[in-house]
Amino acid sequence: MTDDICGATNRHGEPCQQPAGWGTDHVGKGRCKLHGGNAGAPADNQNASKHGLNADxxxxxxxxxxxxxxxxxxxxxxxxxxxxxxxxxxxxxxxxxxxxxxxxxxxxxxxxxxxxxxxxxxxxxxxxxxxxxxxxxxxxxxxxxxxxxxxxxxxxxxxxxxxxxxxxxxxxxxxxxxxxxxx
Known part of the structure; x- marks a missing residue:
């Protein structure tokens, strides 16, 4: 994977040619939004906290x-x-x-x-x-x-x-x- 393209393997088995970070909040780095660039929540996300017993x-x-x-x-x-x-x-x-x-x-x-x-x-x-x-x-x-x-x-x-x-x-x-x- 190069820094200027997403590089994730697409359904044709070839590297995705979208710009790195396309459609995400990290344009220019990492995968595009079609290949998991927006996946996951931040490490310190507390939005799902119900009772807080496991909270940092x-x-x-x-x-x-x-x-x-x-x-x-x-x-x-x-x-x-x-x-x-x-x-x-x-x-x-x-x-x-x-x-x-x-x-x-x-x-x-x-x-x-x-x-x-x-x-x-x-x-x-x-x-x-x-x-x-x-x-x-x-x-x-x-x-x-x-x-x-x-x-x-x-x-x-x-x-x-x-x-x-x-x-x-x-x-x-x-x-x-x-x-x-x-x-």
Whole structure:
């Protein structure tokens, strides 16, 4: 394939003679639109994101509307304040981890809302002539995601009682976040 033509093998077994990148946003380079020059989405495309659990944190944050970014910044600042209360100082890694946790909390709330709205908390599973109720598969994924948030909060020393049960910690943390968001 030369740089000035598409060069893909056409249906006659010969190199396509269209200009390189013809009909694409990369005119002059690569294949023409007839031979896959427009195929695929950009590597950081978040358009198909439903619940965000698998999202890259940086790209997820970058693509949020300004009001949601502001909410995340407030949560990160609140976490930093909590770290400062417990340790007396906040270093670079504390700031990075605080922002990551704030983004993860946003993703977790988005995933929870998605479950409640779209997939439901339970599903009917056929079982020998009847059906039984089971937790929706995405719920377990959200629980694992939340566990990673708790690990990060423990690293930061933010939770009041790191040895407490996760359920108690989750409730106190959600209350803490809601109080922070209201103020």
């Amino acid at each position: 944190l940086h790209h997820y944050y970058r693509d949020l509307p300004p009001e949601q970014k502001e909410f995340i910044e407030k949560i990160a600042a609140t976490i930093e304040d909590r770290v400062r209360e417990n340790t007396g100082t906040v270093d670079y890694m504390d700031r990075v981890l605080s922002k990551q946790v704030a983004i993860q909390l946003h993703i977790s709330s988005k995933a929870s809302a998605y479950i409640e709205k779209e997939s439901g908390l339970v599903q009917d599973v056929p079982a020998r002539g009847s059906t039984r109720k089971e937790a929706a598969p995405l719920l377990e994924e959200v629980r694992r995601y939340d566990d990673s948030i708790f690990r990060n909060l423990k690293k930061l020393g933010v939770l009041d009682d790191p040895d407490s049960q996760k359920a108690d910690a989750l409730e106190s943390w959600r209350d803490f976040i809601e109080k922070s968001y209201d103020s």
